Amino acid sequence: xxxxxxxxxxxxxxxxxxxxxxxxxxxxxxxxxxxxxxxxxxxxxxxxxxxxxxxxxxxxxxxxxxxxxxxxxxxxxxxxxxxxxxxxxxxxxxxxxxxxxxxxxxxxxxxxxxxxxxxxxxxxxxxxxxxxxxxxxxxxxxxxxxxxxxxxxxxxxxxxxxxxxxxxxxxxxxxxxxxxxxxxxxxxxxxxxxxxxxxxxxxxxxxxxxxxxxxxxxxxxxxxxxxxxxxxxxxxxxxxxxxxxxxxxxxxxxxxxxxxxxxxxxxxxxxxxxxxxxxxxxxxxxxxxxxxxxxxxxxxxxxxxxxxxxxxxxxxxxxxxxxxxxxxxxxxxxxxxxxxxxxxxxxxxxxxxxxxxxxxxxxxxxxxxxxxxxxxxxxxxxxxxxxxxxxxxxxxxxxxxxxxxxxxxxxxxxxxxxxxxxxxxxxxxxxxxxxxxxxxxxxxxxxxxxxxxx
Amino acid sequence: xxxxxxxxxxxxxxxxxxxxxxxxxxxxxxxxxxxxxxxxxxxxxxxxxxxxxxxxxxxxxxxxxxxxxxxxxxxxxxxxxxxxxxxxxxxxxxxxxxxxxxxxxxxxxxxxxxxxxxxxxxxxxxxxxxxxxxxxxxxxxxxxxxxxxxxxxxxxxxxxxxxxxxxxxxxxxxxxxxxxxxxxxxxxxxxxxxxxxxxxxxxxxxxxxxxxxxxxxxxxxxxxxxxxxxxxxxxxxxxxxxxxxxxxxxxxxxxxxxxxxxxxxxxxxxxxxxxxxxxxxxxxxxxxxxxxxxxxxxxxxxxxxxxxxxxxxxxxxxxxxxxxxxxxxxxxxxxxxxxxxxxxxxxxxxxxxxxxxxxxxxxxxxxxxxxxxxxxxxxxxxxxxxxxxxxxxxxxxxxxxxxxxxxxxxxxxxxxxxxxxxxxxxxxxxxxxxxxxxxxxxxxxxxxxxxxxx
Numbered sequence: 001x002x003x004x005x006x007x008x009x010x011x012x013x014x015x016x017x018x019x020x021x022x023x024x025x026x027x028x029x030x031x032x033x034x035x036x037x038x039x040x041x042x043x044x045x046x047x048x049x050x051x052x053x054x055x056x057x058x059x060x061x062x063x064x065x066x067x068x069x070x071x072x073x074x075x076x077x078x079x080x081x082x083x084x085x086x087x088x089x090x091x092x093x094x095x096x097x098x099x100x101x102x103x104x105x106x107x108x109x110x111x112x113x114x115x116x117x118x119x120x121x122x123x124x125x126x127x128x129x130x131x132x133x134x135x136x137x138x139x140x141x142x143x144x145x146x147x148x149x150x151x152x153x154x155x156x157x158x159x160x161x162x163x164x165x166x167x168x169x170x171x172x173x174x175x176x177x178x179x180x181x182x183x184x185x186x187x188x189x190x191x192x193x194x195x196x197x198x199x200x201x202x203x204x205x206x207x208x209x210x211x212x213x214x215x216x217x218x219x220x221x222x223x224x225x226x227x228x229x230x231x232x233x234x235x236x237x238x239x240x241x242x243x244x245x246x247x248x249x250x251x252x253x254x255x256x257x258x259x260x261x262x263x264x265x266x267x268x269x270x271x272x273x274x275x276x277x278x279x280x281x282x283x284x285x286x287x288x289x290x291x292x293x294x295x296x297x298x299x300x301x302x303x304x305x306x307x308x309x310x311x312x313x314x315x316x317x318x319x320x321x322x323x324x325x326x327x328x329x330x331x332x333x334x335x336x337x338x339x340x341x342x343x344x345x346x347x348x349x350x351x352x353x354x355x356x357x358x359x360x361x362x363x364x365x366x367x368x369x370x371x372x373x374x375x376x377x378x379x380x381x382x383x384x385x386x387x388x389x390x391x392x393x394x395x396x397x398x399x400x401x402x403x404x405x406x407x408x409x410x411x412x413x414x415x416x417x418x419x420x421x422x423x424x425x426x427x428x429x430x431x432x433x434x435x436x437x438x439x440x441x442x443x444x445x446x447x448x449x450x451x452x453x454x
Numbered sequence: 455x456x457x458x459x460x461x462x463x464x465x466x467x468x469x470x471x472x473x474x475x476x477x478x479x480x481x482x483x484x485x486x487x488x489x490x491x492x493x494x495x496x497x498x499x500x501x502x503x504x505x506x507x508x509x510x511x512x513x514x515x516x517x518x519x520x521x522x523x524x525x526x527x528x529x530x531x532x533x534x535x536x537x538x539x540x541x542x543x544x545x546x547x548x549x550x551x552x553x554x555x556x557x558x559x560x561x562x563x564x565x566x567x568x569x570x571x572x573x574x575x576x577x578x579x580x581x582x583x584x585x586x587x588x589x590x591x592x593x594x595x596x597x598x599x600x601x602x603x604x605x606x607x608x609x610x611x612x613x614x615x616x617x618x619x620x621x622x623x624x625x626x627x628x629x630x631x632x633x634x635x636x637x638x639x640x641x642x643x644x645x646x647x648x649x650x651x652x653x654x655x656x657x658x659x660x661x662x663x664x665x666x667x668x669x670x671x672x673x674x675x676x677x678x679x680x681x682x683x684x685x686x687x688x689x690x691x692x693x694x695x696x697x698x699x700x701x702x703x704x705x706x707x708x709x710x711x712x713x714x715x716x717x718x719x720x721x722x723x724x725x726x727x728x729x730x731x732x733x734x735x736x737x738x739x740x741x742x743x744x745x746x747x748x749x750x751x752x753x754x755x756x757x758x759x760x761x762x763x764x765x766x767x768x769x770x771x772x773x774x775x776x777x778x779x780x781x782x783x784x785x786x787x788x789x790x791x792x793x794x795x796x797x798x799x800x801x802x803x804x805x806x807x808x809x810x811x812x813x814x815x816x817x818x819x820x821x822x823x824x825x826x827x828x829x830x831x832x833x834x835x836x837x838x839x840x841x842x843x844x845x846x847x848x849x850x851x852x853x854x855x856x857x858x859x860x861x862x863x864x865x866x867x868x869x870x871x872x873x874x875x876x877x878x879x880x881x882x883x884x885x886x887x888x889x890x891x892x893x894x895x896x897x898x899x900x901x902x903x904x905x906x907x908x
Binding site: 030031034035158159161163196197356358380381382383385386412414415418431432433434437 | 484485488489612613615617650651810812834835836837839840866868869872885886887888891
């Protein structure tokens with residue numbers, strides 16, 4: 001009995017000491033990020049000097065070259081490119097669109113969705129069928145839809161506290177609206193922008209065509225434009241819509257994931273990934289989506305080095321290519337990892353914006369999640385309260401099949417869709433402190449993952 | 455035994471049912487705020503149509519008239535003004551300031567601190583003593599300081615996670631710097647702006663003179679200006695500083711707290727206050743500070759009415775006057791409450807900006823705080839995780855002497871001091887969703903306070 005108590009006491013003391021050491025280290029991580037952080041200036045360069053970087057574009061290649069050079073300058077143990085073939089879609093000339101209500105012509109802001117085909121060179125003008133759901137559309141007679149433009153106008157649900165849930169509830173319109181409309185003979189599909197705000201920017205994003213269905217052009221319309229179109233149709237169901245776009249899909253292009261690593265001192269074969277995606281939409285500087293995630297990931301490794309923390313396991317910062325319209329980088333990274341029999345114990349992604357930290361979503365078994373729970377008191381002082389089952393991240397998703405536990409960094413979601421996939425996703429909308437706190441939060445998690453395993 | 459178990463079961467069922475009812479009501483509160491919220495448009499009017507509203511100004515009077523009218527339009531049971539005499543300080547003509555380094559003259563942005571005296575009409579030019587702390591200044595020989603301008607240049611500590619802590623650690627320079635400098639014979643005091651960002655806006659705020667010490671003029675300098683001045687002095691300790699300001703303190707002016715209430719259906723004599731302050735600095739639209747708190751407070755009562763919730767206790771929205779430079783409104787409100795033997799069981803203040811909700815700070819006894827703990831699971835789904843001992847709010851502070859439990863609404867603090875007391879504290883920096891979530895959070899707390907008492 002006495003022995004058991006002694007043993008128990010030793011264990012408790014050990015646990016308390018470990019927590020104390022960890023809390024001191026985590027405090028140092030945040031101090032470093034907030035006092036000497038580099039992520040903000042890196043983001044300035046990526047957004048202001050490089051700018052838009054859609055897969056296959058010159059901007060994407062510049063971003064590859066620059067992040068590689070940046071990680072080399074940081075003195076990481078290894079920096080390399082990983083080849084990946086990516087879709088190469090180009091917007092072409094700026095789109096045109098207007099509502100024709102009797103003789104009144106009102107120009108509205110639209111932008112072709114990524115992957116869409118062009119309209120004929122003279123554009124498309126047609127009557128409009130407004131729907132709020134696929135069910136509503138599917139219930140219609142093809143006669144009614146044929147030759148028309150289908151206008152998908154279901155807003156994101158404002159009552160969802162986490163805006164990503166509202167996005168998930170509306171984004172099928174953007175992804176599959178053209179296919180649903182084409183099935184009934186429509187000649188085009190116009191999609192209400194995925195945002196809770198009333199603005200004049202089309203919020204673009206990817207779409208896909210189902211096989212065997214005519215490829216009809218599709219574009220996002222700004223929410224103010226959508227409201228106007230809806231109001232106009234309510235007043236005059238015979239109002240028409242015109243749009244013209246010149247986008248096209250070129251042959252796949254060669255591009256790269258950019259990888260930098262600090263080699264593990266004890267278990268170099270066990271890998272922890274921290275990443276974001278390097279590509280952005282062509283209209284966007286891609287500050288929150290996902291320049292923030294890229295610079296935060298590099299910052300994680302910089303912080304570890306700056307504090308002299310020598311990780312036991314190998315820590316890799318990965319800038320994935322092509323999250324926006326293909327996910328080829330994420331798929332390729334996991335394929336290579338599998339082929340090389342690499343053991344990825346955990347992957348952390350930041351792709352929800354450079355906002356103030358709230359927590360981490362975890363994709364793993366209940367046992368794996370249970371190992372993380374004791375860390376919660378260490379992270380709570382930094383505003384990280386929401387740590388539990390959730391989503392990881394699109395790019396790290398393919399690693400799940402390798403048994404990797406996925407962590408999605410969860411910043412506050414309220415403003416994300418104000419900027420998402422628009423020309424206003426700019427550097428100026430990022431708060432330096434919020435960005436730095438995000439990087440520090442990821443570094444703290446990586447530190448704990450490395451120290452304790454999973 | 456059987457009886458005890460039955461009784462226990464009944465209690466548990468009752469508790470679970472109550473929690474369920476509460477969770478449904480709270481969900482409705484958030485739905486109402488996010489679907490039909492009015493606070494954002496109210497804030498637009500208050501900031502864009504009325505604008506700056508320093509105590510004693512025409513803007514302040516307009517804000518009094520408008521919020522009274524607004525609450526009357528909402529059909530609250532009683533809306534009234536409460537007289538209060540307030541300090542009346544005016545800035546006068548725009549300040550001028552420059553650094554003189556040899557023959558090089560560099561203009562820098564300054565703004566007189568509220569309560570400061572003017573410089574002589576021709577301004578003051580003098581050598582500069584830069585210090586980081588009062589201790590450093592006090593250790594100096596008066597000979598060194600006499601006739602000089604003291605430059606207080608201690609930045610806010612960037613490593614504080616909550617920026618209000620960093621503010622608290624630096625703001626004595628602004629509040630008491632002039633007095634400390636005057637004690638050693640200085641002719642002026644220039645204070646580094648209270649912000650973590652590097653910007654070109656002087657962040658103003660209140661200051662006070664100790665009795666028996668010469669009144670010397672004092673102003674805030676932008677952080678970029680402060681950095682430049684510091685760098686210049688490091689290169690050339692003989693560089694001088696010139697500033698000219700024309701502010702003055704006029705006789706106290708008559709103003710008002712604006713009060714609207716819903717009368718309690720069961721215990722009308724028990725009062726719950728929810729409030730913010732109506733005055734702002736003269737250079738600022740006062741969107742975050744504290745237009746947000748005002749419109750959120752009115753929104754709390756509007757939400758209760760819209761949902762048909764008839765509070766047991768009397769719920770009062772109070773727009774306090776003069777938080778910024780005197781706190782006369784808060785003091786007057788508590789004085790009147792005391793005189794009238796009013797029983798204020800709780801007071802909730804929002805004066806930390808219209809940012810995404812994080813929780814509530816509580817000022818009360820451990821027993822009172824313990825009553826709030828069971829509500830935490832009801833509020834956690836809305837991002838309110840930080841509920842515990844903390845600060846209430848300046849305006850409701852004087853109610854503490856009446857035994858009122860104080861709650862300070864705690865939004866995320868990261869961006870607050872980017873805008874605080876400057877011309878960039880504008881409507882455009884407020885996120886509609888963040889503002890609405892704040893109002894809903896306050897309404898949820900008020901609902902629980904009313905239902906359960908304290």
